[in-house]
Amino acid sequence: MKCQHVEFPNLATRRNRQCQTILSKQVPTIDRFKLKFKLVYRFAGIRQQLKAFYNRPNFENFLRYWLNRTNFAEILSDIYDGQIWKSFKETNDENSLNFFRNETADSHLGLMINLD
Template sequence: MIYPFSTIRQQLATLYLRSGFERSLRHWSDRSHSENILTNIYDSQVWKTFKDTSYHDSPNFFQPEVADSHLGLMLNADWFQPYEGQFTVPV
């Protein structure tokens, strides 16, 4: 079996070449929302308080003025196993 692979660098380059991509990165800062209603990750405390560095007084990582360069990457695991057998993660 062959599984296609693309590096993060290749994926980011492809995304930035899309029309309007940088504008869409600022969507969270311009959207309307209701207080006390969580409708997206943008409403979470993690998003609002995540720091740029581990220093206590560092600025928040997610700020409207740097929304097109401060990207948060996440790993999505759906437990798909393209092979037979068990998979264990070393700890």
């Protein structure tokens, strides 16, 4: 199996050339073939990550950091300054409590997914 990624596919001067880096090879087994991957990326599940975070010293204090930080009215300097953080509800009911609040600061976590 080879990589089919094409860098700058809309570029007029280049033909669409695929990367073609080898990703895996077929390896024979006793009765058939299996794929042997060239690179294996480490992966830690969310539960495993959270367990590791909570085992760090003072992790809960870091979760309460946003409660005592200085706010500047017209400046967005962190996610805590945004409307989503300030108005995100616990449930779909608009009258429900805010998800991010003092009493639950060390147990209500917001997860963000970043892709590259």
